[in-house]
Every structure is written in C-alpha cells, then in structure tokens.
Amino acid sequence: MVDGFRFQNSRCQCHFLSHSHADHTTGLTKNFTGGLIYCSPVTAVLLRKDMGMPPERVVPLQLESPISIDGVTVTLIDANHCPGAVMFLFQIPARQGSPAQLILHTGDLRWHSGMAEHPALKGKPLDVLYLDTTYALPKHVHPPQDVAIAQIIDVMQKSYKEEPRTLFVVGAYHIGKERAFLGAAKALQWPVWVAPEKLRVLGMLDLPASDMALLTTREADARIHVVFMGQGLQPDALEKRMNSSGDWARVVAFRPTGWSYRKHGLETRRQGPVTIYGVPYSEHSSFPELRDCVKRLRPKRLIPTVNASNPTASRRVEDRFADLMDLSGDRSRLDMYFAAAQQSPTAADCGHACDLGSPDLELRSTKRRCLGHANSTLNHLEPPPAVQGGWKGPPNSLPVQERCAPIPNGLVPASPEWDQKPGSTGMEYPGLVLDPASLGTIHGVAGSQQQTTQSPPL
Missing domain, CATH: 3.40.50.12650 (Rossmann fold)
Structure with a gap:
C-alpha cells in the first residue's frame, strides 16, 4: 500500500511512504503496528526523529537500488518534490495466469524531462501510472x-x-x-x-x-x-x-x-x-510538465491521485492525457476516442485538434475553428519540457511546434478545481495496494475511509 495509512487492514504488512507531508501520513502515528514502512533514508529519519515512530517499523531503502519485497521488485526514484520524496516503481512478475506488470506511483511529483532518461524508466512501457495531478488543468503553467x-x-x-x-x-x-x-x-x-x-x-x-x-x-x-x-x-x-x-x-x-x-x-x-x-514556485508539476511526463512514459493506464474523488472525476482528469497514452491494448476505448475526434466539427475544420499546452485553451465542438492556435497557420502549442539547467526562453513562454493530436468530441473535460490553503493538495487518492496475483488496487479519498476496490495485500 502506498501512502494509505488511514486504511486499517490487518492483512497488509507492507506499506510504502512516498514522503512525509501530512496529507500522505494521515492515520500514521507513533503507535502504528500495521507492519513495515518502506521509504527513502531522509523520510526514515523524519519518521523516527520527527514523528517518533519505532525504528523497527521503518525500513529505509536506497534510491536507484532495486530490491525484492515479497516477490515484487521495487525501485525508488527521486520525485523532485520535497526532501526525501520518491516515486515507487513496482515490477510485478507474472503469476497465476496474470501477466507481468510495471507500475509507477509518483507520490507528489515535480516532473522534468530528464526523469524519462532514468535507466529504470527509459524504454520500459508502463502498464499503470499513478500520477500526481494537483495541477491538471491547462491554465496551470507555472514556470520551472x-x-x-x-x-x-x-x-x-x-x-x-x-x-x-x-x-x-x-x-x-x-x-x-x-x-x-x-x-x-x-x-x-x-x-x-x-x-x-x-x-x-x-x-x-x-x-x-x-x-x-x-x-x-x-x-x-x-x-x-x-x-x-x-x-x-x-x-x-x-x-x-x-x-x-x-x-x-x-x-x-x-x-x-x-x-x-x-x-x-x-x-x-x-x-x-x-x-x-x-x-509561482511549485513543488508539483505544471500541466505542461504532466503532459510531458505522460508523453514520455506512455502508460497504458493512468490513475490520477489528486482531484479524482470518484470514477467520473478521475476519468475527466485522465482524458486530458489520453492522446499521449498507449491505448493500443484497449480497443474499445481507442475506437471510441478516435471516432469522437473524427466526428468533431473542430477536427473536421482543420483535420486535428491542438495539444493542451495553452493556459487559455478551450475547445468546443460547436466552434468552427480551433481556439488556442498559436497563429493562423494552425501551428500548435507544445508544452515546453522542464529543463534542469534553466528556462530556455522568456518566463511563461510556450514554444510553437507542429504537434497535433485528436481529442474527444465536445468540451475538453474539466474536473473540480480545489484551490486550498497552502499545503493542501486537495482531493487525493494516496492509497495503492498491489497484489502479485490479482494486481488489484485499493484507493481512498484523502480525509475519508472510502474504498473502491478490495484486494489482498502485498
């Protein structure tokens, strides 16, 4: 289970903590007896010395060093969020008729394009991506x-x-x-x-x-x-x-x-x-950075972890990235996706729809042209990759490139925007349970005990 300490499941004895922010440690106290907590070395120190957790309950794992836990290979990757924050890459072997799976849980993430070059991620097709979607609206384009x-x-x-x-x-x-x-x-x-x-x-x-x-x-x-x-x-x-x-x-x-x-x-x-x-200093990914993340990792399935309080809201967030995912294995969804794009008057007018990199982008099927185009030649706004060495253009600028992708018919879906007080990440799905046999998942909305799916623990 990842960041899911609010769940009282006696069968779950392996917990993974992405970082020590309060919204990810809800339900965790120094009297915790629910098994072992795997985390980064910095988070382990914070759990022991800052939260008073029993040392025997906390297992620090070195970053970049794959380790097998109950038959699942786990690799910790820096999440570029706060000190000690990591992503968890789970390599689940094929078992009992279920195929092998590669699952990445980002925790809270500030993505930069260099992350896609990580040896554990480069060229490795993801089956499932649990993505920090705190800023998953096109208007969220804060700078590096x-x-x-x-x-x-x-x-x-x-x-x-x-x-x-x-x-x-x-x-x-x-x-x-x-x-x-x-x-x-x-x-x-x-x-x-x-x-x-x-x-x-x-x-x-x-x-x-x-x-x-x-x-x-x-x-x-x-x-x-x-x-x-x-x-x-x-x-x-x-x-x-x-x-x-x-x-x-x-x-x-x-x-x-x-x-x-x-x-x-x-x-x-x-x-x-x-x-x-x-x-606009943020330790969460901007919308263009999220788009770049999905584009480079090409997951078959994307599960938003923020602003996704129910399946409908989750799907709305996911749809903003569907054109960048690998949907080849989901024929029913792929057919529906492209059929909707072909039927759209917007797509018929210019043959495609533009990338969602513009903060002001609004696409409606009733419009006879694409709004948000960079210019009259129908170039399209491409989200700029985050650059570790510095911003390569004017602040808040978006370079124009030729890149197009079809989108579903109608208004681009929008999920509820939760503008909370500083420090809150809003509607969040922090919990993930992985089962090598059933590959099941379990989620809970932050601040509640609501569960959508039950499966045996890791």
Missing part, C-alpha cells in the same frame, strides 16, 4: 523552479537597492520550500533566520553543509526570515515581526506556491510597510 527563484532574487535585489533596511520574509512548510529561501540566500549570500524547531528539522534533511551554514536562530543577524505559510505571512504578523526583530523600515514577503501563478507579473498585496508577493 529556477525561474521562480530568480524572480524572488530579482525582487530582493531591487528592494534592497531602494531601501537597505528591508526585511525579507519567505513562507515555507514544516518540510518543503527549502529551495526557495536557500536558493535566494545562496545567490545573495545573506544569512537566513529560522526558528529553533525549524533548524532541528532542516538538520534531518541531509542538506549540504554550505546550506546549513547560512542558517541562524538569531533574528537580528539575518536579512531573510523563514516563517510558516499561513498566519506567518499575514500583513499584521509581518509588520509585528518587522518592528520586533531589528531596525527595519519595511518588509517584503514571498508566498511561494503554484496557486500564485499569474500570466503577467507577480501577485502583489500591500498594506502599510508590508508588501507580499505571490511567487
């Missing part, structure tokens, strides 16, 4: 992390030049957003204040010594302060911090979250000496 961090640095430099007595505050989670404040601190070589408890947790994350050297618990020694996302970033709290922690003339704060994305400029709020910027 290094671009968002560069925006923070740019604002800090300009603000400091205008007023040297500016206090900078960056929001973070108990675990998460470290790259946002450490990236700025390293670029500017400014010390960072964190609370003693935060420093204790950061010491468990296996951060480089050079990063830890930038941290201090003395407020007066630091120009950058880190506070918890939420109340710590309210204007009154920020002004109080400014007045009590040093000789500051104003405070400039940053809320780093993908929900802050705006097409033009940064979301800005001002109140007296306080300015708060919403920066």
Whole structure:
C-alpha cells in the first residue's frame, strides 16, 4: 500500500511512504503496528526523529537500488518534490495466469524531462501510472523552479537597492520550500533566520553543509526570515515581526506556491510597510510538465491521485492525457476516442485538434475553428519540457511546434478545481495496494475511509 495509512487492514504488512507531508501520513502515528514502512533514508529519519515512530517499523531503502519485497521488485526514484520524496516503481512478475506488470506511483511529483532518461524508466512501457495531478488543468503553467527563484532574487535585489533596511520574509512548510529561501540566500549570500524547531528539522534533511551554514536562530543577524505559510505571512504578523526583530523600515514577503501563478507579473498585496508577493514556485508539476511526463512514459493506464474523488472525476482528469497514452491494448476505448475526434466539427475544420499546452485553451465542438492556435497557420502549442539547467526562453513562454493530436468530441473535460490553503493538495487518492496475483488496487479519498476496490495485500 502506498501512502494509505488511514486504511486499517490487518492483512497488509507492507506499506510504502512516498514522503512525509501530512496529507500522505494521515492515520500514521507513533503507535502504528500495521507492519513495515518502506521509504527513502531522509523520510526514515523524519519518521523516527520527527514523528517518533519505532525504528523497527521503518525500513529505509536506497534510491536507484532495486530490491525484492515479497516477490515484487521495487525501485525508488527521486520525485523532485520535497526532501526525501520518491516515486515507487513496482515490477510485478507474472503469476497465476496474470501477466507481468510495471507500475509507477509518483507520490507528489515535480516532473522534468530528464526523469524519462532514468535507466529504470527509459524504454520500459508502463502498464499503470499513478500520477500526481494537483495541477491538471491547462491554465496551470507555472514556470520551472529556477525561474521562480530568480524572480524572488530579482525582487530582493531591487528592494534592497531602494531601501537597505528591508526585511525579507519567505513562507515555507514544516518540510518543503527549502529551495526557495536557500536558493535566494545562496545567490545573495545573506544569512537566513529560522526558528529553533525549524533548524532541528532542516538538520534531518541531509542538506549540504554550505546550506546549513547560512542558517541562524538569531533574528537580528539575518536579512531573510523563514516563517510558516499561513498566519506567518499575514500583513499584521509581518509588520509585528518587522518592528520586533531589528531596525527595519519595511518588509517584503514571498508566498511561494503554484496557486500564485499569474500570466503577467507577480501577485502583489500591500498594506502599510508590508508588501507580499505571490511567487509561482511549485513543488508539483505544471500541466505542461504532466503532459510531458505522460508523453514520455506512455502508460497504458493512468490513475490520477489528486482531484479524482470518484470514477467520473478521475476519468475527466485522465482524458486530458489520453492522446499521449498507449491505448493500443484497449480497443474499445481507442475506437471510441478516435471516432469522437473524427466526428468533431473542430477536427473536421482543420483535420486535428491542438495539444493542451495553452493556459487559455478551450475547445468546443460547436466552434468552427480551433481556439488556442498559436497563429493562423494552425501551428500548435507544445508544452515546453522542464529543463534542469534553466528556462530556455522568456518566463511563461510556450514554444510553437507542429504537434497535433485528436481529442474527444465536445468540451475538453474539466474536473473540480480545489484551490486550498497552502499545503493542501486537495482531493487525493494516496492509497495503492498491489497484489502479485490479482494486481488489484485499493484507493481512498484523502480525509475519508472510502474504498473502491478490495484486494489482498502485498
């Protein structure tokens, strides 16, 4: 079972934890007796020292090292989400008449195209992909992390030049957003204040010594302060911090979250000496990145893990990626998919439908032309791959390429969008049970005990 501790199943003795965020550890306490928990080394340290889990219940697994657990080969792959976050690749052998299966559970994921080159994934057809679909709407096109961090640095430099007595505050989670404040601190070589408890947790994350050297618990020694996302970033709290922690003339704060994305400029709020910027720094994949992930991995089946509270919602999310999947083994769905595309007046008008890379894309069968085309020559927006080395074009730009794919007739499906408070990932299916014999699955909506399918445990 992956991230499914809310389920009380005495027959399940193998649990896999993708990372230690609260929405994935719901139901897990230090009194847990439901078997062994397999996770990354960093997550194992957090479970033992931060959550107080019994050491004998926690089994750290090295990344990139396949290991056999009850006959299933499991490989942990970095998920590029928060410290310790991993994807689980399950290789299930053929048994009792059931074919072998290759299943990838991403946990929470910030995809980049380099992940497709991983030896365990490259050229390996996936049977099932459990995908983090937090940002699975076409409008969610936040930039790569290094671009968002560069925006923070740019604002800090300009603000400091205008007023040297500016206090900078960056929001973070108990675990998460470290790259946002450490990236700025390293670029500017400014010390960072964190609370003693935060420093204790950061010491468990296996951060480089050079990063830890930038941290201090003395407020007066630091120009950058880190506070918890939420109340710590309210204007009154920020002004109080400014007045009590040093000789500051104003405070400039940053809320780093993908929900802050705006097409033009940064979301800005001002109140007296306080300015708060919403920066589109996200530790979840953007919609173009999700499209790139599915395009490169070509799963036969895709199961959304967020914003998929029922089969209908799940199918709506999945349909946004169906043109990139390998549906050759699902003849009934493949025929229906292409028949719908051929019957669409949109497809008849230009012979195809465009990729879903545009944040404003809206396709309706009643329209006589494709909306969202890059230009009159019917070129199409191709989601830009995330580039580890940096953004290769203007922020928020989408390069134009010739790439087309049919889509079903009618309005492109849309699932409910859950704009939660920072830290919440919304309607989530964190649970997965794998059975080598039946290859069954079990899911539960975050915050409930709802189950859709029962199968024996791994």
